[in-house]
Amino acid sequence: MKTAMKELVDTIIRNADALTMDEEARVLRHIDIAINKGYIKDIGILRDYEGTEELDATGKVPLPGFVDAHTHPFQILLRGSLSLKDLNVHPIWLKVLIPFEAGMSEEEGILSAQLACLNMIRKGITAYADSGGPYPDVLGHITDLAGIRGRITYSTMDKSSFESYYHRAEENRALVRKWGTSGRVQGYYSIREIMTSSDELIEKTFRYAEEDGARIHLHIAEEFSEVEHALNRWGERPVEYLYRKGFLSSRLIAAHSAFLSDYEIQMYAETGVNPVHCPTINMTYMTFPKVPHMLNMGINVAIGSDGGSYRGLDMFTEINVAMASLIGNYGTPYYDFGSLKLGSFLRMATRNGYLAIGENMAGEIRPGYKGDIILVDTRKAHLVPLYDPASLPLFATGNDISDVIVDGRVLMKGGQVLTMDEEAIVKKAREISPQIMERFGWHIN
Ligand SMILES: [Zn+2]
Known part of the structure; x- marks a missing residue:
């Protein structure tokens, strides 16, 4: 037979x-x-x-696989060095995180990228969107070798006291041209924060992204002082400004999106913006984003860890924090504990994340x-x-x-990582930590 x-x-x-x-x-x-x-x-x-x-x-x-739709691979060597008290050093990103990145050697950059990719594989994060760092090209190469999906960009700004850490839209354009907009690792554009960017930089970034068909990552509606800044600078809230300029689109990954007015949420819905809720850090530092409202309006809300320096890169943890906090804030007052479904959180961490980074045929177990x-x-x-x-x-x-x-x-x-030398990376991270502590030890308390 x-x-x-x-x-x-x-x-x-x-x-x-x-x-x-x-x-x-x-x-x-x-x-x-x-x-x-x-x-x-x-x-x-x-x-x-x-x-x-x-x-x-x-x-x-x-x-x-999970998608970490807002992360900072170049902050991972700060793990365990920042206390909650440091959040009083307002704004922490300008007072601590940006100086740390700006002073990073290439050797530390390589190790950060390796440690971040290793952590992501271990935690089941198969794709990530970096919001910008000092060595995106290094991160691209390491991501490629590790085998996961990544979106890489320079930390982009042109206003702050860290002139040595200014990066321009042209540098991101070079990354986009080098890495392309269709592979496993892609270059894309970013704006670190509107508060540290000139109108010219913001306009050029959005124009280049449009011309190149690339995505853009942005910290937006992240804190109260940013809303105040936008009102003083443009007479409009941050998202109102971006909307009036025609910058909102489905190519925008909008990290945090915590301080949005109902009108700004309507602008997201109309234009297809992808907000990223970072549960642990939003709950610790910012506020409750209107996630249930956004989901009801059909907005593609993804989930991000906001990097590994505070709470690690664990998407199950982020889902749990999101569930407890959002139901507590939006459900409990109305005795409606089913205001958000468990499946919605899982989908935010998987399918919605893939859609946010432009992978339309990913994030479900489905043929094709x-x-x-x-x-x-x-x-x-x-x-x-x-x-x-x-x-x-x-x-x-x-x-x-x-x-x-x-x-x-x-x-x-x-349980065995096949594409990276885990033992060597862990050993190096332990060896290098005293040198990091020496520079940033005063933040530990
Ligand atoms: Zn961030």
């Missing part, structure tokens, strides 16, 4: 109870997922396929979508029983992620 030839694909995940994160947030039980040439080829009981690489997902839950999938190992005391895998964010942390696949390539398998 002749047996039919099995079709060979790059990677197959077997025996999975998968969180698809499609619009109905379906859980598909006992299925296989075949990935070939970077895309999900098929899902179901796949007896006719054979994988060059096969992962047994028994006891594990696959879901689309990109093969970016993470596996959570649920064979642990704190994850059994787990009747509905959709309840994972309530119990899991990023440390429960055991396998990471991007573009169909396995980057972490059974």
